[in-house]
Amino acid sequence: KAGVTQTPRYLIKTRGQQVTLSCSPISGHRSVSWYQQTPGQGLQFLFEYFSETQRNKGNFPGRFSGRQFSNSRSEMNVSTLELGDSALYLCASSLGLEGAGYTFGSGTRLTVV
Amino acid sequence: KQEVTQIPAALSVPEGENLVLNCSFTDSAIYNLQWFRQDPGKGLTSLLLIQSSQREQTSGRLNASLDKSSGRSTLYIAASQPGDSATYLCAVNGLKAAGNKLTFGGGTRVLVKP
Numbered sequence: 001k002a003g004v005t006q007t008p009r010y011l012i013k014t015r016g017q018q019v020t021l022s023c024s025p026i027s028g029h030r031s032v033s034w035y036q037q038t039p040g041q042g043l044q045f046l047f048e049y050f051s052e053t054q055r056n057k058g059n060f061p062g063r064f065s066g067r068q069f070s071n072s073r074s075e076m077n078v079s080t081l082e083l084g085d086s087a088l089y090l091c092a093s094s095l096g097l098e099g100a101g102y103t104f105g106s107g108t109r110l111t112v113v
Numbered sequence: 114k115q116e117v118t119q120i121p122a123a124l125s126v127p128e129g130e131n132l133v134l135n136c137s138f139t140d141s142a143i144y145n146l147q148w149f150r151q152d153p154g155k156g157l158t159s160l161l162l163i164q165s166s167q168r169e170q171t172s173g174r175l176n177a178s179l180d181k182s183s184g185r186s187t188l189y190i191a192a193s194q195p196g197d198s199a200t201y202l203c204a205v206n207g208l209k210a211a212g213n214k215l216t217f218g219g220g221t222r223v224l225v226k227p
Binding site for chain 1: 144145154156162164213215219
C-alpha cells in the first residue's frame with residue numbers, strides 16, 4: 001500500500017512570507033500529526049487532526065496552523081516566516097485509535113532566508 | 114509532563130558487535146512505545162511498536178523490551194552491519210494527552226564500522 005506522501009520535499013522561503021505544506025496519509029488512516037525537527041530542539045509535536053478536527057496541539061505560536069480535509073489529507077501553514085522556522089517538517093499517519101502506531105512521511109525541508 | 118531520554122547520544126561499534134540502545138521516560142502512563150530509525154535528511158522508519166501491556170517485540174535482528182514500571186525500553190540489534198548506521202529514536206505515546214501525541218527522545222546516533 002502507498003505510504004505517507006509529503007509535498008513539496010524542499011522549500012526555500014524569505015522571512016515574512018507564508019508557506020503551506022501538504023500531507024497525504026495512508027489510505028484508511030484518519031489521523032494526521034505534524035512534527036518539527038531541528039538540530040537544537042529535536043522532534044517536537046505541532047498538532048494532530050482526526051476526522052477534520054484538531055484533537056491535540058503542541059506548544060507553538062499561532063503562526064503555525066493546520067487543517068484536514070474530508071479525504072484525510074492535511075495541510076500545515078506557517079505565516080510570517082522567521083529564520084528559526086527552518087526545519088524538517090514531518091507528517092505522521094495513524095488509524096487514530098488508542099494504541100495505534102505511526103507511519104511517517106519523508107518530510108519537507110523548509111529553509112527560511 | 115512526559116520526558117524521554119536516550120543515552121548515549123552517539124555510539125560507534127565494529128561490525129558484528131551487538132548494539133544496545135537505551136530509552137527512559139518519566140511517566141509510565143503510556144499507550145505504547147515506538148522505535149524509529151532515521152537516516153540523514155530522511156523521514157522516520159518505524160522499527161518496532163510495543164504496547165504498554167507487552168514486555169518485548171521482535172523483528173528479525175531487532176528486539177525491543179519495555180519495562181513500564183521503571184520507565185525503560187531497550188532496543189537490541191544483533192550482529193550489527195554498516196547498513197545499521199543511522200539515528201535511532203524512541204517515542205512514547207502518553208495516556209494523558211488528548212488525542213494522540215508522540216514524545217520523542219533526542220536519539221542515539223549509531224556508526225557501525227566495517
